[in-house]
Amino acid sequence: MSARRKGASGAKLSKTALSDSSGDMLDPRVMTTSLDEIHISPRTPRMDQDGDDELEMNLLGDEERRRAAPGFNGSARSHESETKRAISVRDKQGMVLLCVLYLIQGVPLGLALGTFLGNDLVHSSNCYLGSVPFLLKEHLSYSQLGTFALSSYPYSLKLLWSPIVDSVFSTSIGRRKSWIIPMQLIVGTLMMYISLNVQKLLDDPGNYVTELTVVFTSLVFFSATQDIAVDGWALTLLSPDCLSYASTCQTIGLNTGFFASFTVFLAFNSEEFAKKWGVPHLTLSGYLKFWSLMCYAVTLWLILFKREDKEVVTEADMSISGVYKQIWAICKLKHVQSLIVVHLFAKVAFAAHEASTSLKMVEKGFKREDLAIAVLIDFPFQIAGGWLAAKWSRGDRPLRPWIYAFWPRIGLALVATVLINWFPAPPISMGFFMFLILHTVLSSFASTVQFVGISAFHTRVSDPLIGGTYMTLLNTFTNMGGTWPKWFVLKGIDTFTIAECKLPGSNLELKSKVLECVTETGKTTCKQLSGECVIQRDGYYIVSAICMVFGITFLLAYIIPTARKLQALPTSKWRIKMQ
Structure with a gap:
């Protein structure tokens, strides 16, 4: 188990254990030399009684006592030593396993959503739909695509059932494997089912929007449940x-899954390609x-060859x-609310x-x-960006790259809006295509830096005792921040758009019956009448302007100053006292 649990158990030593054979009490400070080699995690240990706090502080050496103090915010020296420490073979194997598990999750999500729900899952490392x-x-x-986009909501609402994932499990199988194994079996079976029925759904999608939404919502739901368990396992793996x-x-695994489901599939699905x-x-x-x-196959390997380390859990840990x-107690913390x-x-x-x-690019x-x-x-730039961002996010200011990346990300969104307005008629030139690639690379790099930065911050402050739930709580609101605007954006584009059907000839009576060409x-109807839809006002530009004006104002007035205050808080401030 983690050093945090060991520290907690050590704090419960009775006073008789601190006396010598003559019965005289020993000065606790004389024990510090024998504890110098013990690594104490900077996370504040869990206490069952208030009196244990003082006793444990006496058991720590000077350096450890300073690090465990409520006001501790880390030091440059300690983080430098962390950075230089070599990565062990066990950690490397754990990283490979995490990448594979996130890959399994990323493939169906890439088909359905594309945008990285992953803990920005709408943390989109690229800016494309599925x-x-x-x-x-x-x-x-x-508007109909907005309805289909509702299938992403389970990923953003997984907090509602994450306590069940964290608390109900089989000790013989493993706390996290108890959920990962059945969820992956269900996801595999569901993909097989969709593969046998997908042609019917795609042949006439207008009449099957609801069914498509329900099917892919189910797929996202089970993938989200697997994600809860994998997030929790990462804290101990x-x-x-x-x-x-x-x-x-997570960035490597999910992006590889998205890459397969978006880039590889769309290219090979094209008959022209x-x-x-x-x-x-x-x-x-x-493909499915x-x-x-x-x-x-991956699930079978987990069952036969991967053994999960057992965690010592209390009754409180296993209580749904x-x-x-605990979630409610976390949400009541003022800085969590901020x-x-x-x-x-x-x-x-x-x-x-x-x-x-x-979508507008394809439309043009x-x-x-x-x-x-x-x-x-x-x-490859996404993968490199994820690795670099992880290095930048180590230390006592993990949100710094996250804050800096806002500006290029907003600037590139503005460039994209102008780009759509000036989009040339096909076929496009090689120069314009190269510009699109450059824009794509820069956008995804900024997005990846933000995702890794905020995820590193979440990992740093999350309590391993309720790791899956704590991570999911924080990631839920990250995901919601990208999910809830999507429906309003797509609906708003249709609402603000004015388009009419231009019919051949001068049949005014017929023209008056077919005015709208948005839905x-x-x-x-316009196509059946051999007409042409002419857009007089594109709602895309209005919605883009509203989003950017509000977003920049809120960023300057609230997000940046609040983020700087939050990362300055010591890790102990993010803990709750477990009953």
């Missing part, structure tokens, strides 16, 4: 010195079957009601860009396979 929305774009309006790399593993390069055409059904089998009470407000509005400034820019004639190639080139019904 493959399925792209396949549906030609048949659905923005890696040593305290390497916890900042947990978010890097397949003919041009002489590669087999990949259907959505075949392949990953279903891979999901089964107790975990819900962090929640920050998370809910942090992504508004670039919400319109991430929800609709790529940019080929899906070309967009996939842009992401292909961007992929899917209006577009279909």
Whole structure:
């Protein structure tokens, strides 16, 4: 178990254990030399009684006592020594396992959502929707796509059932494996089911929007449940010195899954791409079957070959009601409430860009396979960005890169809005295509830096005793900050857009009956009449302007000053006293 538990048990030594054979009490300070080699985690240990606090402080050496003090905020020297410490073989193996587990999670999420729900899952390391929305774009309006986007909500609301995941498990299987194994089996089975029925849903998506939403909502729900367990396992699978790399593993794993489901699938799904390069055409059904089998294979390996370290848990740890009470106690902390407000509005400034820019590009004639190639080139930069951001986020100011990355991210969202306005008629030139790739790389790098920075901060302040729940609590509001604006953005684009159907000839009576060309019904009717939809006012620009004005104002007035105060707090301030 962690040093934190060991410290807590050590604090319960009776006074008789501190006396010599003659019965005289020993000065506790004389014991410090024998404890010099014991590593005490900077996390404040859990106390059952107030009197234990004073006794444990006496058991610590001068350096450890200073680090455990409520006002401790870390020192440059200690963090430098952490940075230089070599990564152990056990940690490396743990990182590989985490990458694989997040990959299994990233494949279905990349199909459904694309944007990195992962703990920014809407932490989007790239700024694209999933493959399925792209396949549906030609048949659905923005409002209908907004309905499909509701399938991302389970990932943002997983806090509601995370206490169950943290508290109910089989000790013979393992605290985290008890959930990871069945969830991956269900995800694999669900992908197999979708593969057998997907063609019917895609042939006439306008009449199956609800069914599509329900099916992919279920897929996201079980993937989100697996994520709760994996997040909790990361806190014990890696040593305290390497916890900042947990978010890097998540970035690598999820982005690899998104890469496979977006770049690889969209490219090979294009008949034009397949003919041009002489590669087999990949259907959505075949792709889902392949990953279903891979999901089964990884799960079988977990069952047969990976043994989870046993954790010593108390009755309070295993009580579902107790975990819900802990969540409520965490939420009552003033600085946690401030962090929640920050998370809910942090992504508004670039919400319109991430929800609709790529769809607008396809609408203006940019080929899906070309967009996939842009992401292909961007992929290695995402991985490198995640690794660099993990290094930048180590230390006592993990939110610093997160704050700095706001400005390039907002600036690139503004550039994207201008880019859509000036988007050339296809075929686009090589120079413009290279500019799109550069924009994609810079956008994803800024997004990755923000995600890794905030995830490192969450890992740093989370309590391992309720690791999955604490991480999920903080990540829930991060995800919600990217989820809730999406529906309003897509709905707002249709609301503010004015488009009419231009009919051939001068049949005024017929023209007066077909005025709107915004909804899917209006577009279909216009097409049946051999008309052409003409956009007089594009709501995309209005929604983008609203998002950026509000986002920048809130960033300057609240987010930046609040984030600086939060990262200055000692780790002990983020703990609650367990009953």
